[in-house]
Amino acid sequence: MPCEVHPTTSSSGGGMPSELAFPQIRHTSSFVFWNRTRMYIMVLTLACLTFIQMNTLTFNFTVICMEDIVEDHHRITNYTDTHWFERNTEKSMLFSGAAIGGLIGLIPAVPLISSLGLRNVQTISGLISACGAFLFPLAVSIGFYTSFLCRILQGIGSAIMFTTVGVVPGVWAPSSEANTFMAILSCALQLSNIICMPVSGLLCESSLGWRSIYYLFGGLTFVIYIVFWFTYSDDPKLHRNVSQKELGKISTGKIEKIKESVPYRAVCTDPTVIITWVSCFGGNMGFFVLSLYGPTYLREILKFDVRETGFLSALPFILSAIIKFAAGQISDKLTFLSEKARFVFFAATSQIGFAVGLVVMAFTSSRLVAQIAFNFAIVSSGLNIMGVIKCIQLRCLQHVHFAIAVISFTAYVVQFLAPIIVSIICPDNTSEQWTILFLFVTGVIIVCNAGFPFITKSEAADYTKKRDSNIDNY
Numbered sequence: 001m002p003c004e005v006h007p008t009t010s011s012s013g014g015g016m017p018s019e020l021a022f023p024q025i026r027h028t029s030s031f032v033f034w035n036r037t038r039m040y041i042m043v044l045t046l047a048c049l050t051f052i053q054m055n056t057l058t059f060n061f062t063v064i065c066m067e068d069i070v071e072d073h074h075r076i077t078n079y080t081d082t083h084w085f086e087r088n089t090e091k092s093m094l095f096s097g098a099a100i101g102g103l104i105g106l107i108p109a110v111p112l113i114s115s116l117g118l119r120n121v122q123t124i125s126g127l128i129s130a131c132g133a134f135l136f137p138l139a140v141s142i143g144f145y146t147s148f149l150c151r152i153l154q155g156i157g158s159a160i161m162f163t164t165v166g167v168v169p170g171v172w173a174p175s176s177e178a179n180t181f182m183a184i185l186s187c188a189l190q191l192s193n194i195i196c197m198p199v200s201g202l203l204c205e206s207s208l209g210w211r212s213i214y215y216l217f218g219g220l221t222f223v224i225y226i227v228f229w230f231t232y233s234d235d236p237k238l239h240r241n242v243s244q245k246e247l248g249k250i251s252t253g254k255i256e257k258i259k260e261s262v263p264y265r266a267v268c269t270d271p272t273v274i275i276t277w278v279s280c281f282g283g284n285m286g287f288f289v290l291s292l293y294g295p296t297y298l299r300e301i302l303k304f305d306v307r308e309t310g311f312l313s314a315l316p317f318i319l320s321a322i323i324k325f326a327a328g329q330i331s332d333k334l335t336f337l338s339e340k341a342r343f344v345f346f347a348a349t350s351q352i353g354f355a356v357g358l359v360v361m362a363f364t365s366s367r368l369v370a371q372i373a374f375n376f377a378i379v380s381s382g383l384n385i386m387g388v389i390k391c392i393q394l395r396c397l398q399h400v401h402f403a404i405a406v407i408s409f410t411a412y413v414v415q416f417l418a419p420i421i422v423s424i425i426c427p428d429n430t431s432e433q434w435t436i437l438f439l440f441v442t443g444v445i446i447v448c449n450a451g452f453p454f455i456t457k458s459e460a461a462d463y464t465k466k467r468d469s470n471i472d473n474y
Helices: 037-065 067-077 088-106 108-118 116-135 134-143 144-158 161-172 175-186 188-204 211-231 244-251 262-270 271-301 307-335 339-363 369-386 388-425 431-449
Strands: 005-008 024-027 256-258 469-473
Touching: 037 116, 037 161, 037 175, 037 188, 037 211, 037 244, 037 271, 037 307, 088 116, 088 144, 088 262, 088 307, 088 388, 088 469, 108 116, 108 161, 108 388, 116 134, 116 144, 116 211, 134 144, 134 211, 161 175, 161 388, 161 431, 175 188, 175 307, 175 369, 175 388, 188 211, 188 271, 188 307, 262 271, 262 388, 271 307, 271 369, 271 388, 271 431, 307 339, 307 369, 339 369, 339 388, 339 431, 369 388, 388 431
Parallel strands: none
Antiparallel strands: 005 024, 256 469
C-alpha cells in the first residue's frame, strides 16, 4: 500500500518546527478514483441525504392510498367506532410528526458533530431514519401512537440534512467547485421527490400495496448508510483513496479553520445571519406547503388520479434539480460579479419566481395553467440554496454548522406549522380555500425576504477571525 510522507512546517515558536521531527504519514490506497474521490463522496452523500428525506416524504403520498386500514377496521368492528385515520387531527399530527422529530434531533446535532464528527452523527441519523420507515407499516397496524413515534424517528433521522449540505462542500470541495458541490448536494430535496412520488404511485396501485414502499425505502437506507460509514471521512487528509494530487486541489485556496467553540451570542446577533434565518423561514413556508400537500392539491383540487399524481408531483422536482445544477455551475463561473451580487441574484430570482407561481395558482381556473404554475413555483424555490445558504457560508465560515442548524430548526418549525395552517385554512379542500392559502403563503414569502438584499454582507464576520494559533485547513 503506497505511503506519502509530507512534513508540515507550522511551529509554535522559534527554532526547528517540532512536527518536522515526526512527519505526517498518509497511507493511501492504490485506487484513488482517478484523482476524483471527492466526486464519489459527493454522490454518496447525496444518496444518503436523498434516502433520509424520502423516508419523511413517503407518508405525504401514501396518505392518499391508505384507505385499506380504515376498511379493514370497519369490517372487523362493523362501523361501531371511528378509526383514528379518519380524523383530521390525527392525520395532521402524523404530518407534523417528522417536523417534531427534526426539532428533537437538532438539539444535540451541533455538539455531537463537534465531538463525534459528521461521519458518525450522519450514520446514526440514517439508521434511525431507516428504522422509522421500515417499522411504519407495523406501527400503523398497532395504532396511532406507534405510527406517530415512527414519524418522529423519521424526522430525527433527517435533522442533520441541512447541516450536511452546508458542511461537506467546505471540507471536500475545491474553492472553484464549492457552489456546484453545494448545489448538487442540495438536490437531495428534489431527488427525494423525484424518486419517492412515482415509485409510491406505482406501488400504491400494485398488488404489493403502500406498505411495500416503506419496506423498500427503509431497507435501502440501511444499506446506503452502512456503505457511508465504511467509506466516508471527515477529513480528506485521512481518506485512504485521496491522492496527494487531489488533496492539493481540495486544499488550495481554502481559508484557515480555527478550532474554537461557537460564539453563539455573536452569531445570533449578527444582522446578516438574522435576516438570512428570516428569509429561510419565508422560503421554507412556501416550499413545505407545496412539498407536503402537493399530492393532495393535485388529487383533490386538480382531480388527477393516483398514478398521475405520483408522476406530476415528481415533475417539478426533476426540473428543479436540473436547473439547480446549472445554477451552481453558473455561479462558480460568474467571477466578474461580487459574491454578494451572486447570492442576492439567486435569492431574489428564487423568491420572486416562487411568489409569482403561487399567485397564478391562486387565481387560475385552468388545470393546465395551475399545473404549470405549480412546477414553476417549486423550480424557483430550488434556486434559493444558491442565495441564502451561500450567504451564510461566506459570513460564518467555520461556524456555519451552527448557523445552518438554526436554518434546519426553522425548517422543522415550518413543517410543524404547515399542517396546522392548512387544516385551518383548507378544512374542506375547496379551490376557494386553497386560493386563500396560496395568497397567505405569498405574503409570508414577501415579508420575510424584503430585507435580504439590503442587510446581508458577504464579508466574513469578526467572530470568524483568528484568535489563537490552533488552526487547520477548512
